Amino acid sequence: MSAPALPLDTRLATTQDQSGFAIVFDEVHLSFEENEVLRGVSFRLPFGETKALFGVAGAGKSVLLKLALGLLKSDSGRITVLGSDITRMREEDLFQLRGKIGMVFQESALFDSLTVRENVAFRLLEEQDYSDEEIERRVREALRFVELEQTIDLLPSELSGGMRRRVAIARATITEPELLLYDSPTGGLDPVTSNTIIELIVKQRDVHKTSSLLVTHRLQDAFTMATHQFDQQTNQMRVLPKGQYCDVPMSFLVLRDGKVIFDGDIHELAHSQDEYIREYIS
Numbered sequence: 001m002s003a004p005a006l007p008l009d010t011r012l013a014t015t016q017d018q019s020g021f022a023i024v025f026d027e028v029h030l031s032f033e034e035n036e037v038l039r040g041v042s043f044r045l046p047f048g049e050t051k052a053l054f055g056v057a058g059a060g061k062s063v064l065l066k067l068a069l070g071l072l073k074s075d076s077g078r079i080t081v082l083g084s085d086i087t088r089m090r091e092e093d094l095f096q097l098r099g100k101i102g103m104v105f106q107e108s109a110l111f112d113s114l115t116v117r118e119n120v121a122f123r124l125l126e127e128q129d130y131s132d133e134e135i136e137r138r139v140r141e142a143l144r145f146v147e148l149e150q151t152i153d154l155l156p157s158e159l160s161g162g163m164r165r166r167v168a169i170a171r172a173t174i175t176e177p178e179l180l181l182y183d184s185p186t187g188g189l190d191p192v193t194s195n196t197i198i199e200l201i202v203k204q205r206d207v208h209k210t211s212s213l214l215v216t217h218r219l220q221d222a223f224t225m226a227t228h229q230f231d232q233q234t235n236q237m238r239v240l241p242k243g244q245y246c247d248v249p250m251s252f253l254v255l256r257d258g259k260v261i262f263d264g265d266i267h268e269l270a271h272s273q274d275e276y277i278r279e280y281i282s
């Protein structure tokens with residue numbers, strides 16, 4: 001069964017003002033040989049917002065994040081990231097732009113032969129602008145944020161799956177990025193560990209207000225994010241009173257058959273009449 005067309009697909013047909021948006025996808029198409037993965041994807045991520053991206057395995061979620069980073073090129077359509085049209089950008093400029101984006105790759109993707117310190121420092125070392133002391137200070141600060149400073153000299157193989165995810169978040173946030181892309185940060189983790197990762201993402205969101213696009217398989221994660229806020233006094237995530245939602249705008253995007261079949265807030269998601277969405281959220 002193919003995905004129903006949404007009025008949303010036409011809403012972005014004319015390109016409007018792109019300022020105020022961390023990411024804009026406008027009619028993006030991408031195929032690998034005859035496999036049409038994205039078939040006209042349009043959406044916007046306003047600055048300061050967190051958007052959760054859903055879709056079954058193979059729906060094109062990782063591909064979408066890689067397009068936003070300029071690691072893959074679309075066949076057609078336009079992608080604007082932090083105000084720049086990346087579909088026409090030269091590799092040097094893309095490299096510069098990536099410096100403003102933090103990416104938490106699926107399965108963490110840490111370098112096995114490097115210590116936690118070296119993994120977390122990686123982006124700063126790449127930029128070659130920082131003294132050894134500055135790097136050490138920032139690595140420790142990033143690790144403290146994820147409560148893993150004690151692991152600084154360990155190798156990834158000496159960490160649990162949840163700890164590796166937290167190191168990956170420290171590595172992505174060390175440059176104080178303007179935009180964060182999280183690819184399935186809780187994938188393959190048990191519910192309790194998943195929650196600690198979500199708490200960390202909520203902390204990053206509420207402390208730094210970073211615009212974020214987050215791929216997840218677990219609707220529960222996104223609901224937790226929408227209904228909780230990080231309390232800096234107690235250093236804990238706390239549930240908001242019923243009916244109240246986090247200060248940071250949170251939205252939901254559902255990909256199906258290469259198209260966006262839903263883009264809206266938690267109310268719209270909960271009240272969607274679309275059969276597929278209802279099944280997805282039940």
Ligand SMILES: Nc1ncnc2c1ncn2[C@@H]1O[C@H](COP(=O)(O)OP(=O)(O)OP(=O)(O)O)[C@@H](O)[C@H]1O
Pocket residue numbers: 032035037055056057058059060061062063064106184
């Ligand atoms: N480099 C590539 N070359 C060829 N095909 C690719 C490549 N990358 C992704 N694909 C294909 O694109 C489709 C979408 O892949 P993608 O990795 O984005 O899925 P996903 O939604 O992230 O799935 P999962 O939930 O399993 O992570 C799949 O059919 C995959 O085989």
Ligand SMILES: [Mg+2]
Pocket residue numbers: 061062063106183184
């Ligand atoms: Mg993926």
